Amino acid sequence: MTVLNVNEKAYEIDASKDMPLLWALRDLLGLTGTKFGCGVAQCGACTVHLDGEAVRSCVTKIERAVGKRITTIEGLSPDSDHPLQKAWIEFDVPQCGYCQSGQIMSAAVLLRENPTPTDQDIDDAMAGNICRCGTYLRIRAAIHQAAKMQREGKKS
Amino acid sequence: MNRRNFIQSGALFAGGLLISFKIPTAKKMAALGEAKAGVPFSPNAFLNIGTDNSITVVLSHVEMGQGIWTTLPMLIAEELDVSLDQITVKHGGADKIFDHTLYGVQITGGSSTTWSEFDRYRNAGATARTLLTQAASKRSGIPIQDCKTENGTVTAGERKFTYGELAADAALLPVPENIPLRNKADWKYIGKSIKRLDAKVKTNGEAIFGMDIQFPGLLTAIVVHPPVFGGKVKSFNDSNSKAVSGVRQVVKIPTGIAIIADHYYAAQQGKKALQVIWESSSNAGLSTIKQTAAYKKLAATNGQTVQEKGDAGAGLLKSVKTLKAEYVFPYLAHAPMEPLNCTVKLEKDSCEIWTGTQIPTTDQAAAAKILGLAPEKIKINVPFLGGGFGRRATPTSDFVSEAVHIAKACGKPVKLVWSREDDIRGGFYRPFVVHNVTTGLDQNGMPTAWKHNIVGQSIMKGAANVLGELKTPIDDTSVEGVKGSPYLTSIPDHFVGLHTTKELIPVLWFRSVGYTHTAYVMETMMDELAHNAGSDPVEYRRGFFKEHPRHLAALDLVAEKGNWKEALPAGRFKGVAVAESFGSYVASIAEVSISNGQVKVHKIDCAIDCGLAVNPEGVKAQVESGIIFGLTMALYGEISIKDGKVQQNNFYDYKIGRIHESPEINVYIVDSDDKMGGVGECSVPPTAPAIANAIFAATGKRVYNLPLMNHQLLAKK
Numbered sequence: 001m002t003v004l005n006v007n008e009k010a011y012e013i014d015a016s017k018d019m020p021l022l023w024a025l026r027d028l029l030g031l032t033g034t035k036f037g038c039g040v041a042q043c044g045a046c047t048v049h050l051d052g053e054a055v056r057s058c059v060t061k062i063e064r065a066v067g068k069r070i071t072t073i074e075g076l077s078p079d080s081d082h083p084l085q086k087a088w089i090e091f092d093v094p095q096c097g098y099c100q101s102g103q104i105m106s107a108a109v110l111l112r113e114n115p116t117p118t119d120q121d122i123d124d125a126m127a128g129n130i131c132r133c134g135t136y137l138r139i140r141a142a143i144h145q146a147a148k149m150q151r152e153g154k155k156s
Numbered sequence: 157m158n159r160r161n162f163i164q165s166g167a168l169f170a171g172g173l174l175i176s177f178k179i180p181t182a183k184k185m186a187a188l189g190e191a192k193a194g195v196p197f198s199p200n201a202f203l204n205i206g207t208d209n210s211i212t213v214v215l216s217h218v219e220m221g222q223g224i225w226t227t228l229p230m231l232i233a234e235e236l237d238v239s240l241d242q243i244t245v246k247h248g249g250a251d252k253i254f255d256h257t258l259y260g261v262q263i264t265g266g267s268s269t270t271w272s273e274f275d276r277y278r279n280a281g282a283t284a285r286t287l288l289t290q291a292a293s294k295r296s297g298i299p300i301q302d303c304k305t306e307n308g309t310v311t312a313g314e315r316k317f318t319y320g321e322l323a324a325d326a327a328l329l330p331v332p333e334n335i336p337l338r339n340k341a342d343w344k345y346i347g348k349s350i351k352r353l354d355a356k357v358k359t360n361g362e363a364i365f366g367m368d369i370q371f372p373g374l375l376t377a378i379v380v381h382p383p384v385f386g387g388k389v390k391s392f393n394d395s396n397s398k399a400v401s402g403v404r405q406v407v408k409i410p411t412g413i414a415i416i417a418d419h420y421y422a423a424q425q426g427k428k429a430l431q432v433i434w435e436s437s438s439n440a441g442l443s444t445i446k447q448t449a450a451y452k453k454l455a456a457t458n459g460q461t462v463q464e465k466g467d468a469g470a471g472l473l474k475s476v477k478t479l480k481a482e483y484v485f486p487y488l489a490h491a492p493m494e495p496l497n498c499t500v501k502l503e504k505d506s507c508e509i510w511t512g513t514q515i516p517t518t519d520q521a522a523a524a525k526i527l528g529l530a531p532e533k534i535k536i537n538v539p540f541l542g543g544g545f546g547r548r549a550t551p552t553s554d555f556v557s558e559a560v561h562i563a564k565a566c567g568k569p570v571k572l573v574w575s576r577e578d579d580i581r582g583g584f585y586r587p588f589v590v591h592n593v594t595t596g597l598d599q600n601g602m603p604t605a606w607k608h609n610i611v612g613q614s615i616m617k618g619a620a621n622v623l624g625e626l627k628t629p630i631d632d633t634s635v636e637g638v639k640g641s642p643y644l645t646s647i648p649d650h651f652v653g654l655h656t657t658k659e660l661i662p663v664l665w666f667r668s669v670g671y672t673h674t675a676y677v678m679e680t681m682m683d684e685l686a687h688n689a690g691s692d693p694v695e696y697r698r699g700f701f702k703e704h705p706r707h708l709a710a711l712d713l714v715a716e717k718g719n720w721k722e723a724l725p726a727g728r729f730k731g732v733a734v735a736e737s738f739g740s741y742v743a744s745i746a747e748v749s750i751s752n753g754q755v756k757v758h759k760i761d762c763a764i765d766c767g768l769a770v771n772p773e774g775v776k777a778q779v780e781s782g783i784i785f786g787l788t789m790a791l792y793g794e795i796s797i798k799d800g801k802v803q804q805n806n807f808y809d810y811k812i813g814r815i816h817e818s819p820e821i822n823v824y825i826v827d828s829d830d831k832m833g834g835v836g837e838c839s840v841p842p843t844a845p846a847i848a849n850a851i852f853a854a855t856g857k858r859v860y861n862l863p864l865m866n867h868q869l870l871a872k873k
Contacts, residue, residue, distance in 0.1 A: 016401065019421045027376065027419035032368035033361020035542075036420070037493050038576040042807035045493060073361035080360040089355040092777055096221030097358030098365060098493040098542030123816035130807060132493045132543050133221045134784025136818040138777070 004065060006031065007075025017063035021055075022046045024062050025072060033073035033101050037130070044129030047102040048072045054109040056128075073101035076108060083146035083153065084108055091142040095133035103129045107143050115147060201253070202280040203232055205288075209308065209320030211236070212244045216254035216273065217264040218514060219247070220492075220541035220548070221781070222836040223774040224269045225354045228277050230345045230771060235281030235338060237305040238319070240345070245353055250516035250536035261622055262517040265549050265665065267738040267834020270770050274832060275337075282335045284326070291325035292317050349773035354540070365542045366512040369499045369571060375404060377562045377572045378423040380430055381412045384800035385583060386437040386660040389413060396429035406430065407565040411554075414562045420573055439660040440800040447588060447797070448484055451611040451657070455482065455592035459609050459653030462635045463644065471605025471649025475596025479684060483593070484861035485673040487795035488586035489810060490666055494542020495579050498559035501569040506533045511556055512541035514549035518622050522553035523560045545785070546665040550584055551619040554662075580810045581802040585795055586666035587612040587634075588659075591677045596649075601689025602699075603643070606650040610635055610674075613663045614656045630654055633665065637674030637735065637841065642704040643682060661797070667785055668840035671737040675841030676848065676862070679733035683849040684858060693732050693849065694720050707734055709826045710743040710763045717824045718745040718761030727871070728758065731849025733842035739833025740766040741826075744783070746846035747819075750854045750871040755864055757787060757819040757847055765826035766833045776823040779839040783821055786843025788813040794863050811865075 001012045006029060013028045025031045025048070034057055037045030041056040048057045049071035050064070076082050084104050087093075094100045103126065110117055110125035117125070122143050131139070204212040213232050219225040229243045248254045254262045257272045285305050292310035293300040295317070303312045310317050340347075357363040382388065392413055394406035402422025407414050413432060417423035472478055498511040500523075507527055513519050516536045524531040541548055559572035574582065589612035596605030614631040616623065632639065635654055644650050666672060686696035694715045701708040711734045715721070724730060727749050734743035747759040760783050769775045792811035796803045804810040848859045856872050 015421075023419055023421040026368075027370075027421070030370055031361075032364070032370065035365075035493075036367060036495065036573075038807050040576070040806055040808070043493070043576075043812075076360075080356060085356075085359045088359040089351065092352050092355060092773055094352065094355050094358035095223070095777065095781060096493065096541060096543040097354065097363050098540075100358050101361050104359060126815045130493065130812045130814060132491060132545075132785075132812060134781045134788075134813070134818070135777075136784065136815040137780060137821055139815065140818075 002062060002066060004062065004070060005068065006070045007072060015062060018061045020058050021048065021060045021062050021065050021070070022057040025057060031072050031074055035098055035101055037099065037102070042130070043099070043102075044106055045099050045102040047105040047129065049105060049109065052109070052112070054106050073105060076104065082108065083149040084111065084142065087142040087146040087149065090145060091138045093135050093138040093142050095135055099129060099131045103131065103139055107139070107146070111143070111147055111150060115151060117143060117147060202277060203284055205284060205319050205323045207320050207323050209318050210244060211238055211242050211308070211319065212246060214246055214248045216248055216262070217269040218512070218538055218541055219354060220264065220512070220514070220544035222269070222778060223352060223771065226350055226352050227270050227771050227774060228273055229353060230350055231274065231277035232281035234343060234345045235278050236285050238308045240350065240353060242308050243353070247538040249538065250520040250534070252517065259623060262515065263549060263622065264514040264544070265546065267740070267836040267838060271739070271767070271832035271834065274770070278337050279335070282337055283331060286332050286335050287326040287329050288319055288322045290329050291322040295322070295325060346770050347768065347772070350771050352774075364539045365494050366497045366499065366510055366539050367494055367542065367573065369510040369539065371569070374499065374569045374571055375416050375418060375566070376420045376423050377414045377416045377559070377570045378420070378427050378575065379409070379412045379414045379558060379562070379572065379578070380427055380432055381578060381582065382434050382437070384434070384437040384439050385662070386439045388435045388437075390433045390435045392433070393431040396431070397426040400425045400429055405566045407562065409558065409561040409565055411558050411561070414565070416562065416566050416568070416570060437660070437800060442659070442800045443798050444486070444588075444796040448590070451588070451590035452482060452484075452592070454611045454655045454657070455590045455609045457609065458651065459611070459655035460629050462630050462639050462652040462654050464651045465647070466649035468605055468607040468649045468651035472594060472596040472607060475605050476599050477597045478594055479597065479688065480594045481681060481684070481858070481860055483591040483673070483677050485589045485676070486793065486862065487588045487661065488666055488672070488789060488793045489580050489795050489804070490545040490547035491579060491810060491812065492541075492543025492545055492547055495576055496547070496555040496574040497572060498556050499569070499571040500559045500563035502527070502563050502567070505529065506535070507560070508535045508537065509556065510537045510539060511559070512544070512548055513538060513556065514541070514544050515622060518551065519553045519556040522557050526557060526560045527564065545667040546669070547584060550664060551622045554584065576806045580795070580804050580806060583662040584664035585661065586672055587615065587663040589673045591673070593677060593681055595681065595685065597685070597688065601685065601691070603647050603685060604649065606644060606647045608638055608651065609653040609655065610638065611655040611657060613659055615663050615665055615669070618662065629656070631656060633670045635674065636670040637737065638678060641678055642707055643678060643700050646700060667782070668737055668837040671735060671841035672789065675733065675735040675737070676845045679735065679842065679845035680848050680858065683731065683845070683852065687852070697734060706741040706765045706828070706830060707736060709828070710734060710741040710765045713824050713826055714743040714745055714761050714763035717763065717822065720745060729850045729853035731846050731851070731853055733845035733849060735841035737834070737838050737841050739831065740764055740835060740838040741833070742779075742838050742842050744839070744842040744846040746843070746850045748847060748850040748854060750851070750869050753868040753870070755847065755851055755869055757817070759820040759822070760843065760846070761822045761824070762839055763824040763826060764835070764838060765828045765830065766835050766838065767828050767830045768832050769825050772825055775825055775835050778835045779823045780821050782837060782839030783843050784813055784818060786840040787817070787819070787847070789840070790844035790847050790862060791817070791864050794866070
């Protein structure tokens, strides 16, 4: 048995240690918010946090996640009220929506590390996430807005 | 007609009794009534109002990113007098009642949802409002003209009823016909920017796509497909696969070998361990190089006549100067972000399917045929689609059929999941196409003769089961955009011909279909003519649009807003293109620079005339989306073949445009009362030619084949 700590809950799973975290989350734990897009760390749809760092769960073996805090889109905020989630809605970012969990998880790390990202910072942080619907400009605008909300939230 | 046939009551729902109004158009109902005399209508409808005050809008079309999850409810809300936050939205399943109002089959495609449902959904809302008002009038004794609807309630004198309180009574009233719809001046929602109703669930992981279907006992299947199209299994050894922990079964199906396992990872390991020997396919010798040569040869000869006026050959001989060009376009994979998948649960005499599909009844029929069941025994559930772009409307129901075969072979509920490699290498591409164009010019540089031949596979020949047999040998999707071009109609001697080829590589409609290549050819060619004539490319085109006011309106708006006449800073160049597709008119200006042999697109200004923009912000989002799609196609889009095998595998060699490559985009909507057109596909066609024309401005060289990544570009000194 392997124990994974996902969204502040401990889960026991029976799986080989080289199973990608993506499939443990989706197929064993039923956390389907994390998406399968390419399987080879090219599209970012499967992005989750491991001790706060963004990783591509499709190429992250579960043995690397043991003993670490795993955060998925389902655990990003208690009530879907992370500034990024609010900004995503405000800017009508999602279209098909399939890539957006990964986009938001990548952006969340950026915002924590860099509360005032420039366009260039956003491009650098988000270039690993593909959106086939091409919502990139709205993603960029929403990240700026979320950064603003985060700064204003901290002031008050 | 018996109203009870289309007003259904009695279903128990969480809050109590649910009353459903089923309100298709009267005409459609009459047709259905005749077709199914004596048979009750299926329990699907466009709008359900529950006694618990629930208001459910059921979508005849599917949401795959284009925003109809919001637009269709807006149409109902407008007439029903409810606010959008009172509405629950869901997809309809497979049902004839949801047939496209024009195409006569249930399909989401052709950028047609909003205009084709504009009346039907407003009528559904208006009919329900009228019935509820009548019910309030009866109950209160207040004359109907004194009953007022507002925000899900009817006020009748002193009394106020919620729609839920009236639903049961309303369901018993005869359905009125010819209810007047609201005037434009009174619209509260239509024409206003309304935020997406599906945004929240798409930002917190709650949105369920086909890939996310799970229930106890569900297994996952992966299929090992032949490496060459048309390949068949000769023999296989599955002993190593079956030894993988979690692998349950290995079964041979018509399209390959399926590995069925407890989860995707086990199936993937089982796939790696499988040994297969394939029979050789007649396609094994095919290569892009050979195909290019063969198609170019064909394109130099006249194909079957698509459009002809005067004598193009004689006209060319008479002309002062001729310009020739040969264009090559590769196969393209749609690559929606959600890999193709389908879940199938077989019962003794029925079957339930969950899949993201653009053609539910076609898939239902395909499953029924495989299983030997009546179509109505197959229940199709459609979750959100993680992108479609045409790939989830396969006339052969390729991935649905494959999943049904697997479920039939293994006898257990199973979810078929295609890997990204299966998707990129699995065919159903935008066709490989070659164009050969010769234009003859007069002393002023105006075209007087035009000979144009197109070579490619037919999409529609493989789609007869969905949209009917072709009525002529010409597949319009091969020539749309050349055929009927406003430039050609004014040319006295012209000929357009088509050579339809056959290949084992399956082809399919791909966002904006034929216009993906025809707009490129027409718009880069017109640019070439303008430059040859020493004319401004916008002014030159304007000369052809005297009888095409909507082309002109889009072009003029983008030229004005995009400051076409203003010079750019050194190192920046611009190009323009305009194209009509799916009933809308779009003009784009691209601004580029060249460095390290490659193009960088800095900005795209784009104007669209789609008639009424029901949700302007939604229109803008779709136009942006189409531009990025067109940019990806221009920069990177290429599926190539060698020894019969697809050369690309995944996003590392079938590249998709990323955030750092996204230009600034400005979208302008022409204020138009003209006939409504499409939106979802319409900004794709002018994108690549606008970029290519800007590249010409920068380099002095024309790009005659895509993608751009294959060219070493050099800026003019």
